[in-house]
Amino acid sequence: MSAASSSYRRALAPREWWAHVLAVVLVASAGLLGWWQLEAWQERRAAEAADLTELAPVPLADAFGPDEAFPERALGRPVEITGTWLPAETFLVAAPGATTWVVTPFVDRETGSVLPVVRGALAGDAVRPPAPEGDATLVARLQPSDATVPIPEVAQEVDGDLYSGYAVALAGQPGTEGLTEADVEQLPSPSRFTALRNLLYAIEWWVFGLFAAFIWWRHVRDVAAVPETDPETDPETDPETDPPADEPTEEGAAEDAVPSEP
Structure with missing residues (x-):
């Protein structure tokens, strides 16, 4: 298995699922909340534009x-x-x-x-x-x-x-008898500051969603960068190179074989 495949496998390990689920929830929530604020901004501007057509003639x-x-x-x-x-x-x-x-x-x-x-x-x-x-x-x-x-x-x-x-x-005016009132095609432009707060909230939510996605990407990258330990090749745990502590070494056995002088 290549190193890239191994890194990919570690990033998708069950112990990392919490990070993926959390990222999806945060990004989706931020996107929906931003869209909701954008629609509120558009609706309030349309309402103000309609109100301007009701001014005194x-x-x-x-x-x-x-x-x-x-x-x-x-x-x-x-x-x-x-x-x-x-x-x-x-x-x-x-x-x-x-x-x-x-x-x-x-x-x-x-x-x-x-x-x-x-x-x-x-x-x-x-x-x-x-x-x-x-x-x-x-x-x-x-x-x-x-x-x-x-x-x-x-x-x-x-x-x-x-x-x-x-x-x-307008309906009810002279000359309109027998006809239904026609809708105006173009409405006046509302103030540029109308519902500006809703627009800023929408942008803020989307920025938060991008930040959450960035944090998730950094976490996945960090997990993939951690080297995987293989117990079969790790010299610190290899039984052939690290004999048990209770077994004497060859040097120790030779020293034990030499008789002590009287």
Whole structure:
């Protein structure tokens, strides 16, 4: 048997099983606890992002202007808009979750620019309700141009100067009759310090797991490095080279054979 195989055999000896079991328990526990803290961090940030969409609405002009790139501060923000519907410009878009959104452009009275408004979603095979007409004031959440409602493509179909984003009307607002409320796709970013403690706890648990794995590896290496004693070749225990203490040696026997002088 090679020295490497012998070392490997010693590391897996039954007397070393306690170390392997302990290492598995510590590393697995640290990994699970770290993952739990990471999920708590993500859930708390998502909850704060959702809360930001429930703030009191502000006038559209306070959120961003028609010639302004969509600002991060406006993401998901409820705004109050007053203007006029463009019912003839209504169109449908395929939204996430195999739903269909009904979008009707809305001319802002203050700026004269057009803001596409998602009035709601069609439930199943529901018939699209007629588009609203005339003036209205409604509350909706702002969203930037994205794959669902790409403003550059909408600009090719709608006359007028368009905002760089669109809005998703809240349930119960004018023009939402016969539709279910559409979910906003992008939520505002929570503070970078939100639930930071949970994230740090997750990192701390994973570092502890790595440390436990390192200690286990060092223990296995130390066990494997200990030389194995073979009683058949150990000179200290070899009966051929270490005669029993009660048997006389040849030199002692010769001395005993010499007669003593009178």
